[in-house]
Amino acid sequence: MKIYYSSSSPYVRKCMVVAWELxxxxxxxxxxxAANPVNRDKNIVAVNPLGKVPTFxxxxxxxxxxxxxxxxxxxxxxxxxxxxxxxxxRWLSLTEQALADGILDAALLARYETTMRPEEFQYAPWKxxxxxxxxxxxxxxxxxxxxxxxxVDIGTITLGCALGYLDFRFSDLNWRSTRPSLAxxxxxxxxxxxMKETMPK
Amino acid sequence: MKIYYSSSSPYVRKCMVVAWELxxxxxxxxxxxAANPVNRDKNIVAVNPLGKVPTFxxxxxxxxxxxxxxxxxxxxxxxxxxxxxxxxxRWLSLTEQALADGILDAALLARYETTMRPEEFQYAPWKxxxxxxxxxxxxxxxxxxxxxxxxVDIGTITLGCALGYLDFRFSDLNWRSTRPSLAxxxxxxxxxxxMKETMPK
Numbered sequence: 001m002k003i004y005y006s007s008s009s010p011y012v013r014k015c016m017v018v019a020w021e022l023x024x025x026x027x028x029x030x031x032x033x034a035a036n037p038v039n040r041d042k043n044i045v046a047v048n049p050l051g052k053v054p055t056f057x058x059x060x061x062x063x064x065x066x067x068x069x070x071x072x073x074x075x076x077x078x079x080x081x082x083x084x085x086x087x088x089x090r091w092l093s094l095t096e097q098a099l100a101d102g103i104l105d106a107a108l109l110a111r112y113e114t115t116m117r118p119e120e121f122q123y124a125p126w127k128x129x130x131x132x133x134x135x136x137x138x139x140x141x142x143x144x145x146x147x148x149x150x151x152v153d154i155g156t157i158t159l160g161c162a163l164g165y166l167d168f169r170f171s172d173l174n175w176r177s178t179r180p181s182l183a184x185x186x187x188x189x190x191x192x193x194x195m196k197e198t199m200p201k
Numbered sequence: 202m203k204i205y206y207s208s209s210s211p212y213v214r215k216c217m218v219v220a221w222e223l224x225x226x227x228x229x230x231x232x233x234x235a236a237n238p239v240n241r242d243k244n245i246v247a248v249n250p251l252g253k254v255p256t257f258x259x260x261x262x263x264x265x266x267x268x269x270x271x272x273x274x275x276x277x278x279x280x281x282x283x284x285x286x287x288x289x290x291r292w293l294s295l296t297e298q299a300l301a302d303g304i305l306d307a308a309l310l311a312r313y314e315t316t317m318r319p320e321e322f323q324y325a326p327w328k329x330x331x332x333x334x335x336x337x338x339x340x341x342x343x344x345x346x347x348x349x350x351x352x353v354d355i356g357t358i359t360l361g362c363a364l365g366y367l368d369f370r371f372s373d374l375n376w377r378s379t380r381p382s383l384a385x386x387x388x389x390x391x392x393x394x395x396m397k398e399t400m401p402k
Contacts, residue, residue: 040333049337050303064292066299068269073292091265091274098267102251112327121324126317132241136250 003070004044004055005030007201010104010165011067012054017157018071020194022078068097071154082154089153096155100162103137106130107162111169134166138175138182145185152192160189168200204271205245205256206231208402211305211366212268213255218358219272221395223279269298272355283355290354297356300338301363307334308363312370335367339376339383346386361390369401
């Protein structure tokens, strides 16, 4: 198994956290990638026309992406329980994955606004709209964080990677200041080996 | 069942095509929405902090999003076969969904570049990067289109909605000119009632 990899991508981290939780991390070969939304990595494009990381290649040579599909594939491969089969918890955890992915999508767009275009082309209301999504999403998780203690599923793993990315790239957001319950949850979750082994660099 | 709805959103269309294919469309109440990435719809934000369409609410009041999760929920509810349980076809169709969603994400970002920011803040290389993703993705589907004839799964449904969106918003892209096989596939797929009933407006 191979994965096109960047140590700073929160979506790659999500896949690698799942791999660590399932005991599969050392089975996956990491292929370095230099993907960004303006200059695409030609090696990745050959496998995934979107040219994005993570892109995964199975032992049989099948290309699998994006992070949601890779995580579910790894869970099936490792016969894990990170994707619940119980309907009630399945729809909740998949929706929480979508929300945490949405926080990440917004965070990446907010970051690209300043890193991918010269200053004169940066438009503050666009970035502001993205930051509002991040903050509304975090407020939701503040309300449920206490109930998620001890839960390791695709929802909480994605949340952990989203919060890790905010600490890595948006430290001035101070998301903890109004969200003590979420901050406490993240402190606990960050102690998992899967999270320690995948810290963004 | 309810769905926050916009007749121009390709992600809403995806959910409604799935609903039509499963015979569930008339069971879903459509709630009009005015969502955009800069000015968010407060009614949606109360249910989905991202404030995006589609957002779905089940009969028991559970909020379910985004389009991938809604489609899978509807498929389970209707005991359909739009999500394959066979591993080989499952990972292929989920990856093709991710690719067609990626084409749509790129198309929406390219469109937002001109509709969501004044002209002086528009940056051509950003839009160009998005158009490259669209074109690479379409080239992939040109290569497999003949093999997808007769297949109605989450991959082909998402592809149909992506091509419909390109015709709706990017008619000057002329995607058919270099992709005769894909054009032929789309002509056939567009004849399905589910596609006719959900044309973007």
